[in-house]
Amino acid sequence: MLAAIAALALPMPAHASGVIDNVNGIAIGPDGKIVHFGALMIDDEGKVEKLIQGRYQEPEYKPKKPKRGQPWPERPKGPSFKLDAGGKTLIPGLIDAHGHVMGLGLSLITLDLSDTKSLAEAQAKIRAYAQENTGRKWIIGTGWNQETWGLGRFPTAAELDAAVGDIPVWLERVDGHAGWANSAAIRAAGVSATTKAPAGGRIEMAAGKPAGVFVDKAMDLIQKVVPAPAPKDRDNALEKAQRALLAVGITGIADMGTSIEDWQAFRRSADRGALRVRIMSYAYGLDNMVLIAGPEPTPWLYDDHLRMGGIKLLLDGALGSRGAWLKADYSDAPGQRGLPMIPSTQLRNIMSRAAMDNFQVAVHAIGDAANGEILDAIQEMSDTYSGDRRWRVEHAQIIDPTDLPRFARYGTIASMQPVHETSDWRMATARLGEARLKGAYAWKAMLDNHVPLAFGSDVPVESPNPFPGIAAAMSRQDARGEPAGGWMPEQKVSFEAALDGFTRQAAFAGFAEKKFGSLVPGQRADFLLIDRNIETASPTDIRGTQVLETWINGKRVYVKGQ
């Protein structure tokens, strides 16, 4: 018995200390400037021990001769592992300041139309998917975009019936702000010619009947009868989402609109040790906030892998579906100017309710009217809820130039998605006309105003790959190099600012800057090895960056090709 007690070993540390040597290290320092290093040392908790200039040196061992009868002192322990990276470029793990983790995951297990170039191609893909997935009660999908198809109008239920008519089909538009139903789905939902759209929503009509597309809150009419994914589906989706994120170098993400079902999937993954990507969670509305986090934001859980720190509110829709709330009519749809999805008083009540319990408030605002409204509301809130609140405006796409200076007040953060600009610029020009574009996707103006600027992807609306995001931020050109010279090139930002937006600022926007984001000693060792020196590469070259390895908490969690 006694021997057994003496033999009880101390528990092994969960992490081994290590050094990643011989790297072209690039990170953002506390002042927002680029720092360089040649080796990264990791402590046994998976945190950054030190950034080393030049190469790693073994610890010295020149002990004095011991006294008679005494052994030589032990050789100092070096790190448990050493990796020679062969001069490859090492950057901090990239952080997506605005994404939808389960949205990505569910899109990876459902029909994806985002690569379709025409209505006919989409119809063929839908038909093929139905044939491959027999036995499903519904066909669910995402990613369609009538603009990409060059259709000039929404598709119809009849066009969807032509692909699949026997079971209900429900397909969300790429921006999540509209859905396309076939006749079986419309019937299943009990929607008819006399059904009224709920406030904040619109039913597209044709010949006095629902035409097939349901905009914003009218989507609920169909969605309420769509079978919810089972927990197993969600677990599968989350695992696929994590793999997709790690493969493009995303080690942390703000989940913008977490439901209780999403949260439970996050916890299930973490409980079995499978949550690798760090999630800064923002509850989908008040009910989820209260149910998930309770009386205050959660602590950081699972070694800084999960925290609910705030609430996400949707103040308006998107430009594509003309749901964005504008101060004046859409240029291409006179009489329409979108609409607020939350009435003024209710918005303030919700913000107040969240802020009083120290939750951070993140509000989706795309149109100039929505941005003006949220800036008004923040101004009013700031009297009561002072201190470091980091009010977030999500997207902040179209800003009335007179509102731009107001962004810098009250510590408001602009959470923007560079790739949206390159996807949207033609459409935005059509929707708004040239005159209203001065404050559109105005990244450089935000920086000039000293507004903290966090970058994200809005995945699954766009690809989660942050490298095209960095390229777009620097060039305002899309993957085809259009438009030449960049759209509104005065809003381009530097490589430094682009990397900052996807690392340190994205962490700051989530109250995580002490945890991760810039490889400062004491932060979590989340980093990437990539295949090119993105500091000296052109935006076009940056766009094609391949992630070779992704490390989180000092552990390798992704290797390209494995």
Next chain:
Amino acid sequence: MLAAIAALALPMPAHASGVIDNVNGIAIGPDGKIVHFGALMIDDEGKVEKLIQGRYQEPEYKPKKPKRGQPWPERPKGPSFKLDAGGKTLIPGLIDAHGHVMGLGLSLITLDLSDTKSLAEAQAKIRAYAQENTGRKWIIGTGWNQETWGLGRFPTAAELDAAVGDIPVWLERVDGHAGWANSAAIRAAGVSATTKAPAGGRIEMAAGKPAGVFVDKAMDLIQKVVPAPAPKDRDNALEKAQRALLAVGITGIADMGTSIEDWQAFRRSADRGALRVRIMSYAYGLDNMVLIAGPEPTPWLYDDHLRMGGIKLLLDGALGSRGAWLKADYSDAPGQRGLPMIPSTQLRNIMSRAAMDNFQVAVHAIGDAANGEILDAIQEMSDTYSGDRRWRVEHAQIIDPTDLPRFARYGTIASMQPVHETSDWRMATARLGEARLKGAYAWKAMLDNHVPLAFGSDVPVESPNPFPGIAAAMSRQDARGEPAGGWMPEQKVSFEAALDGFTRQAAFAGFAEKKFGSLVPGQRADFLLIDRNIETASPTDIRGTQVLETWINGKRVYVKGQ
């Protein structure tokens, strides 16, 4: 830098090894027989290292002389701490196989009428509470029992109005199967003379109007307008519940009917390291099961402190409110025989849905019809869902003697509450008449049939104190020693069986027997030091046992008087 690396210490173990020496140790061995020991050794994970016969001995240190130039070998490490318990009695931490953790907690922060001896006393207490708690929107309470009051009928809304008339009052009966509302509460709920009781419920009527008491599912009519407790209230309630449980030696409990809100409170407590009592959670219905646990039971979380392993279903009500479902009419209410709260097909569908994902099924069955029905259902399920299922019948109060032998089949567990018998025997006799009592609270018959018999309290219906439970199990007498010789004394069980029911069997009933319950080496070191030798004490003496210290995971979590 190098020095810094070398100095990085191994993480300290979360627990220190130790020995509790000089105890009168009593536990239940793997064969169900009592084992004795004089010292308990705890390893550095908080698990039982060994039970020692006699006293603890320091490790020997008689090393051989080392070779020249070599130091003497280190003295073997003993445990980090030693406690001389001065011969006090040490028993395993007691486990409540059926309780309601948040129900207890919320009862501790709401008006408690369980000590009132008359309607007038209750009215006075309600009035005083309202005056002490001004500003509340509702007054919520529990614990009343018209039988204890000697009222011979339910109380009325008018009688409650006489205590508090200006704000709504809603008071649950001691068994949770009926609620008493004042007129303001009935108005707030929009209940009127024409309101129909939902299936499985009954509105007590007087002069054609709701009389004030709502039975079983009719309680929902009022409850749906009662403001839900805020998360802060729930956190406060859970902490109070834990303290109450630890003070009476409960170190583990099966939470019978966990809602998502309950679960979130458990996790909040555990996330901040404050969950001491081990909770075996059974979801309140399918929706909670799927939402909380997802595709399968959760793993054991937080060092075996929390797991959702099953589902709790309510098949009938209680005897007191005549909601228990009987095969024949109530003796004291001809024409009434209670009713099933879940129709036959639905019961089987729910059980099947849970079992197919390997959730354990625990079904509340009090009346003889309900017990017959659940035994039928288990029999049918067992064809499809074989293996170690441990179907649980909760309460199993009134069994048709012809059904008793069926209990032993399919590994069905009887989860029973000894104190219920001592609280109920007069009422049960009135409700059922002598002839139907042969299978009532039939503990010994269960043991004779080789049915695993787990004991609990049904807290907050009864006090969580397990020592009166052990005493009741052995004596079938209440705190006043009534009835003399015990009620149906042939159903008394031994001290050994009573302790087994509150330890090893309660753990087994929750699939936790490898984790805790009987101080077998490798199990969690959850134990009590108590003020008397309960093995040799009389039931009356056992009833008064005081817990001096409660230890969980090898750590002291409660000391009497501190």
